[in-house]
Amino acid sequence: MSTTTTASPNEAKLWVGGKSPFNSEYGKVMMWYFLMSDAFTFGAFLISYGTVRFSTNGWPNSNEVFRSFPFAPEGVHAPLVFVSIMTFILIISSVTMVLAVHAGKNMDKQGVVRNMIWTIIGGIAFLSCQAWEWNHLFHEGAWWGANPFLNADGTASTTNFTNFFFTITGFHGFHVFSGVVINIIMLIMTLLNKFEQRGHYLMIEKAGLYWHFVDLVWVFVFTIFYLL
């Protein structure tokens, strides 16, 4: 990298070897590049969705499809409301994760524990919402290979709308689930004073990166499936 020779002396020193040029230990570097890689997995899914949608004449209207709400009486349509709640749950759990990482930096065990618990609760809440929505759609007749919804213009729809919806939200849900598992492990390790002994909470930071990534993917999935 030619920039190293021209950069300011401080920055140039980062690259001379014997230490991390990013001032981060290798685990965090690996986590970042793993997330890059995962971004390409999700990217490929969402781009495939776009490609198929662009090559099809009609497409169902998401406001017709996602308009139910738990415990709402039959006939009450509330498009976007339920998914907004899911989105806020994930954003809030992301915020508590940031707070946990922040507490970890200050070696504040209590803060880490409290915020990790909130994050885990948020994750489980999100998964529950998703389970309800999947179940509801299933009972409406939607599944992989079955699409009860019509296109927005009233013509027959292919099954690809539901195919992609279940595949992509399912893959995202799988990520949320593994994120919750990772967070629970982190919580247990915190409670066992593992990080106190190590003298740093870097593991929390890496788990946090993963959790934010899951939130980040939801921003895209939410927008693409429910709004566009």
Next chain:
Amino acid sequence: MSHEAALHNHEGHDNHGHDDHGHHEHHDTFLTKYVFSQDHKMIAKQFLITGMVWAVLGGLMSVLFRLQLGYPDANFPWLESILGKWAKGGQITPAAYYALVTTHGTVLVFFVLTAGLSGTFANFLIPLQIGARDMASPFLNMLSYWFFFTASIVMMSSLFVETGPFSGGWTAYPPLSALHDASPGSKTGMDLWIISMALFVVSSLLGGLNYIATILNMRTKGMSMTRLPLTIWALFFTAVLGVLSFPVLLSGLILLIFDRNFGTSFYLSDIYVNGVGALSNEGGSAILFQHLFWFLGHPEVYIILLPAMGMVSEIISVNSRKPIFGYMAMLGSLFSIAILAFLVWAHHMFVTGLNPFLGSVFVLLTLLIAVPSAIKVFNWLTTLWRGNIRFTPGMLFAIGFVSLFISGGLTGIWLGNAALDIYLHDSYFVVAHFHIVMGVASMFGMFAGVYHWFPKMYGRYLNNSLGYIHFWVTIAGAYLIFWPMHYQGLAGMPRRYFDFSIWESFKQFADLNRFISTVAMIVFATQILFLINFFYSIFKGRKVTVLNPWESNTLEWTTPIRPGHGNWPGEIPEVHRWPYDYGKDGQDFIPQTTPVGEDEKDTH
């Protein structure tokens, strides 16, 4: 603050790692030393030998189907005894032919030239050449090998299922790959193929993340990025390509699994398939899979080629006793090849119904690759120019790589043009092109690497005379096999055909096909010679008695002849210069560890 602490620990591990590791050494059991080893050198050897097993199997498959192409009317009773019902009466059945071609392609591309090549040399060379005790995460590194091993086992098992392995070509295009009834191989064979590939993606991801983190984070003092040997740069870009492109294949395969088993129609539309009937699917696009596949598939070509390029650069410089010509240009061209690798995938799809205007953009981007490729070729040639060349077997293979890369690269310019490709697509011209430029050339890079670093791997030399025989037969054979295929392709001979003798237009090539098949068998036999040389030399080869047998500058030759886990017995050496100071200031070579003299001008 805590952050600092972790960083500090990490450095501490670097400096005093030896003590820990030395301590470990005594407790190594057979299992932890040879099987579940976390030593990067042992993992490299595991990758190499697994790759060799697959190379032999894949090569044998090519001999079998070349037998069919060369002698379409002959019967070989011994075929029935090894292939059973797949060669009733001593002649390979069409289904078996396609299965062999498919497995040959998959195995050679992924298992031999990806895992066997970059898996071996990235593991072996990265820590040794950058001055690290081991990979950033030896544990994940071990997992990477074992995921690869599991993938191999799954692929191997697909050879033994009743309906045979997948037979729709290594590109696995739907609908052949998506419909169970499309061919016998599309049943269980395809399921195993997908599982194997998914495991392989995990393996390459674990490996790739490790290589990147190691190269960035674990370099020894003084080893700035511009002092890295070109091997490391090439392996770095290889890892980046793998980390960013394999996940796209994974996505494509996941969608394929749903199409196969859960009634979706991502890739299937309302078409009529012979043997299956009219499909009830609607709205899918088979081209989508091709896009996803080639988004990996094209970078994959460079995943195969770049490590070979890096090793060849290093070997040519060492054995010409000259600094590599244009180090920064080499870096720049590696970088631009890595970027372009992601931008050109659809040039494999010019005849699929791709938008022609979009195709023309892909033509432009594809032809741009000629620029960095040419820069690299000229730099290798200029490095050789007036060098004090030592023709070791490794050097011969490196020069052979350059030759093959030029021959195969030039036909790439033909194929990169959409207008020409419409005529040449799926003909033997394509077969010749990619076998020379990617298959054989990378194989030569791999051989060059094995001959060059064998003394470091096993503390013994390979036999030179056998090496020379191996080289000359292989390079002559490579050209004799693939050069005629260009003419066959120009005459319109399509690839993937089982029997050309029934076509009036291709009857004229019967003798040529027999010639190609004969040469293929001779070349395959010569590779067996190499294997004998390899395994004999591990145990009985001439012992290495000097630390630095090639008089090379790089760090791996400062380790003991048989380095233990941790590589350097004492402190890791500090680096003071770039690795290509050959023939400088009247000295034949100046290792990287030599401090820069007072009156010396340091360029790197």
Next chain:
Amino acid sequence: MSHTHTDQEAHNKEAMAEIKKVTIILSVFTIIELILGFWMISLTSQALILAIKGTIVILMMAKAFYIVAYFMHLKHEVKNLIMTIVVPLSLFVWFIGAFLWDGSSFRNLRNNYNPYFKEQATIKVEKKVEEHGAAKHEATDAKHETKHESVETKHEPTKPEVEPYY
């Protein structure tokens, strides 16, 4: 890095303020997205809908930026780390562009050369009643049957001369 106690405290305050700010920004952007989404339901003008969708995409990118930059802390990392993330991400530009381009090209091809495909986009259908309920999912056999039926009925109108894009 030897922060004094007050340094640390000031730093903490700053960080908390940042978290608060980003949380508010993310919530506000989401609410704007939702308002736009609701508004879009009642609209009929294609141009206006397209403009709103464009706005939503921009808001989505902005949200992604705030999450990556502040929650994932990338903005406070070394510049070179940022570059190694951002440069490969730029590959998405051509990744998305080429895929969508070819997707819409495929639709044009089918509309031009596949009369059945084009016809399907003009026939309005009633919402199918028998598709309701979970019974449909129970056995794959059942699914196969319904599929076969649909194949036959489907192919009636124009199928004979349809072998278009091959």
